[in-house]
Amino acid sequence: MCGHLSYGLCVSPPPSAPGGDDLPYEVQRAQEINRIFGPKGSPEAYDVVFDLHNTTSNMGCTLILESSTDHFNLQMMNYIKKAIAPASCLVLLNEHPLLKYSTSRSVAKHPVGLEVGPQPQGVLRSNIFEAMRVLLKHALDFIELFNEGMEFPPCTVEVFRVLERVDYPRDANGNIIAMVHPNLQDCDWEPLNPGDPMFQTFDGKTIRYQGSGTVYPTFINEAAYYEKQQAFVTTGREALVASAIGKV
Amino acid sequence: MEVEQVVCLPRLSRVAVCGGTHGNELSGVYLVRELQKEVMEKEEEEEEEEEEHPSVSMVLSNPRAVQQCRRYVDTDLNRCFTRADLNGPASGPLPYEMIRSRELNAKLGPKGRSGAVDLVCDLHNTTANMGLCLIAQMPDIPMRFIHFELSNKESYSLDSVGKHGFAMEIGPQPHGVVRSNVYTAMKAGVQHMLDWVCFFNSGTLFEGESVDVFTMIKHIDYPRDIGTRNITAAVHPHLQDRDFCLLRPEDPLFQTFSGETLRYEGNEPLYPFFINEGAYYEKGIALSLARKRRVMIPAIRVQTEQERQAHVRESASEEEDGL
Numbered sequence: 001m002c003g004h005l006s007y008g009l010c011v012s013p014p015p016s017a018p019g020g021d022d023l024p025y026e027v028q029r030a031q032e033i034n035r036i037f038g039p040k041g042s043p044e045a046y047d048v049v050f051d052l053h054n055t056t057s058n059m060g061c062t063l064i065l066e067s068s069t070d071h072f073n074l075q076m077m078n079y080i081k082k083a084i085a086p087a088s089c090l091v092l093l094n095e096h097p098l099l100k101y102s103t104s105r106s107v108a109k110h111p112v113g114l115e116v117g118p119q120p121q122g123v124l125r126s127n128i129f130e131a132m133r134v135l136l137k138h139a140l141d142f143i144e145l146f147n148e149g150m151e152f153p154p155c156t157v158e159v160f161r162v163l164e165r166v167d168y169p170r171d172a173n174g175n176i177i178a179m180v181h182p183n184l185q186d187c188d189w190e191p192l193n194p195g196d197p198m199f200q201t202f203d204g205k206t207i208r209y210q211g212s213g214t215v216y217p218t219f220i221n222e223a224a225y226y227e228k229q230q231a232f233v234t235t236g237r238e239a240l241v242a243s244a245i246g247k248v
Numbered sequence: 249m250e251v252e253q254v255v256c257l258p259r260l261s262r263v264a265v266c267g268g269t270h271g272n273e274l275s276g277v278y279l280v281r282e283l284q285k286e287v288m289e290k291e292e293e294e295e296e297e298e299e300e301h302p303s304v305s306m307v308l309s310n311p312r313a314v315q316q317c318r319r320y321v322d323t324d325l326n327r328c329f330t331r332a333d334l335n336g337p338a339s340g341p342l343p344y345e346m347i348r349s350r351e352l353n354a355k356l357g358p359k360g361r362s363g364a365v366d367l368v369c370d371l372h373n374t375t376a377n378m379g380l381c382l383i384a385q386m387p388d389i390p391m392r393f394i395h396f397e398l399s400n401k402e403s404y405s406l407d408s409v410g411k412h413g414f415a416m417e418i419g420p421q422p423h424g425v426v427r428s429n430v431y432t433a434m435k436a437g438v439q440h441m442l443d444w445v446c447f448f449n450s451g452t453l454f455e456g457e458s459v460d461v462f463t464m465i466k467h468i469d470y471p472r473d474i475g476t477r478n479i480t481a482a483v484h485p486h487l488q489d490r491d492f493c494l495l496r497p498e499d500p501l502f503q504t505f506s507g508e509t510l511r512y513e514g515n516e517p518l519y520p521f522f523i524n525e526g527a528y529y530e531k532g533i534a535l536s537l538a539r540k541r542r543v544m545i546p547a548i549r550v551q552t553e554q555e556r557q558a559h560v561r562e563s564a565s566e567e568e569d570g571l
Contacts, residue, residue: 181428
């Protein structure tokens, strides 16, 4: 790991429900997290929060960015990508005003999502565990270098910007009537062109992508998103420029 | 000249295809719904069913768990079919799945009695890289065929309710996800099974042949912390996804979170399967181990009407003699 960087494992007790006993457990927990690592938007908030996630989608190693103007995060992600090369690590930017959601990590000044897949829910795969460990190691190395005074010159970072959510085809009762097409399954980050197969009905018919241009789908067939009406999201490729950063 | 012994069995007139026994194993859920739709469409078109076609019931085994996309609501439905569970006392609040197993036993059974359906095919998915497996839970019945050596009384799964039954298990597929390739394989598997039943019922002679069968010997749990019972290692990368590849003594088994390799300490090389099944962490199973053996399946065909009547007369006289 990163030498003399010290960090503590923070395990907080369940909240004593100052927000009210009738709030859902996760809402109580969000308030607790905001008390410990925030308050969100204030000067006391934590500098960085790393939020570790897995996905059933074939996304490989992905870093999730919430703001295209967070130069610190952009520099960190650039560092991580270069550190693990030639292995791939892509950056997903979710700045979409409607599709953006309030993550637990957003209480920090610099929220960083680590998303590694494919891994089924409830399963621990050693290769996925190892990939996540390596990503986090490089992230913490970056912070240590920054704190020691290293300056990072301007750089360009390729990101995939979330464009829209695509749901499964459903019947009048809301039941899913088709699956991700075998040609699209596992093809996260690969170009999807108008006319390409997208879904396959349960009796074998192909439904094709009707968009106006090429997109790069990701989060393809994530188990947790069936209930959120999402079969995949489309993204567009963009190059973001990060300003030079250094410790003041 | 040797005459090949042919086993003659009664016609299969009632078949049940069950999906959603575990509510988050989605290939079976969507397939049963689709087949229910197709059956309804056939009935509307008033297609004439020929005699060799069995009557096929499509059953959604655990509707509440399906609705919540969970494996089970109170307890694993596919462990609720032992004789003791099915015939136990009705007093007191029962877990949802125990109530459901009795409903299913009434609908498809009763287990062990002449009114039970002839064949139950129970559809499952696994996060393990097992491909397509047929799993049977009866003594000496062979069924990538996996066999659990259990008597009819001890067998606990839904497919043990029918006179004949097996589970069709396909992986890898994450729970809560339907993958088109896995769904398509399951659809084809069920269709082949139903086609076979028609061929069998119409008198086809199926030649005897030998097949490999994997008989479950034991399970291996994850290494765990003594105090918390938390797991302290993951399935080793060299073993992950290598279902049915021979595991030899000293082969890597687990990798601790600090990177150390733990090795297989058994004396006998065995075949691993259900490697890293998500639902089995809570059952204390990281993988199961089987012995492979070659089993001879006899030739079989359907009983003729004469043979069936002779069999009925024989059974009746056996009962009279108190056998």
